[in-house]
Amino acid sequence: MEARTALTISVIRTTHALLPLLHKAQRPRVVNVMSGRGSFTMNDDPQRIESRLRGLVYPVSKAALNMLTYQYARALPGFRINAVDPGFTATAINNHTGTSTPAQSARRSCGSPWRSTGPADGSSTPQVRLAGSELGCAPTSWRRPRSFR
Template sequence: MSTILITGANKGLGHEAARRLLEAGHDVWMGARDAGRGRAAADALGGRFVQIDVTDDASVAAAAETVGTLDVLINNAGIGGARKPLPETTPDDVAQVLETNVLGIVRVTRAFLPLLERSASPVIVNVSSGMGSITVTSDPSRVESTIAGLAYPASKTAVNMMTTQYAKALPQFRVNAVDPGYTGTDFNQHRGTQTVSEGTDAIVAMAMIGPDGPTGTFVDRKGPVPW
């Protein structure tokens, strides 16, 4: 049994990943910014709730103190940002997304590293997106190529690069990025074509790898995703 923290676990992919990992017998901390929603979600599944705002240093530090012991960190919390035409996107629009999707991962990972370093098999899973793949977003056969944006795609490309760098810097860890795929959640007004269970396949699989598992990779439920 592993002790697992999932950020942004009160709904969507984070909630379903928590449900599946709890079902598999793991001890799961469900992190959420909103205490009411987070606690209700954790109570409903039988998980443990911890309040965490990935954009706030004090909140993240307090969460690390509360959790205390950790084997697996799933950096799932993320935002899509302002919905507006690309030419109208402002620096502030981009900064808001990077604060959560990129700096949030740095902030949380840094705070929880001392806990993970005490684990016999530390794992970090960064939830990325096909929108962060330059190859995928340039492929006319992929739906990702039909979407033009600045903040969200750039943030996920940064997540992919950070994943490879953490993997190099932490050779005793298993650090991987996952693409859930186009999954129907609140994030996309449930337009996604995959079920939420399918969308968590790669997250759950990478959360449960052992010390001999891959590191520094980018995968979806079907296998490797091109960078």
């Protein structure tokens, strides 16, 4: 329950609390921190470590955050809605076995989602950055969303 609250409900509350300010911004953007653990594509790829890991709460919560990011992109045309995956970071949740320090992961995550102006066509398609490289939309089955009308 704590992971669900921290990884999804708190994102909703924070985003909604900041919406009045974001609507006034010239280039409003939201950046969520996702994880390959919540990606159907990555969990289904036998070459990826995510396909060999087990768990319920964390991966399900991160999958929910991926969908939440997608839905915000649909609901907020004109906003840049991004998600970053900092990679396998050494934290207490994985007994500090990650391949990157928190500082390295933070540096990797703070690049293009903040500087990016988004797709040239002006769409609000979620942009995902995985461990320092642009991936476009993830999971790969995402399509350009239509705005709510």
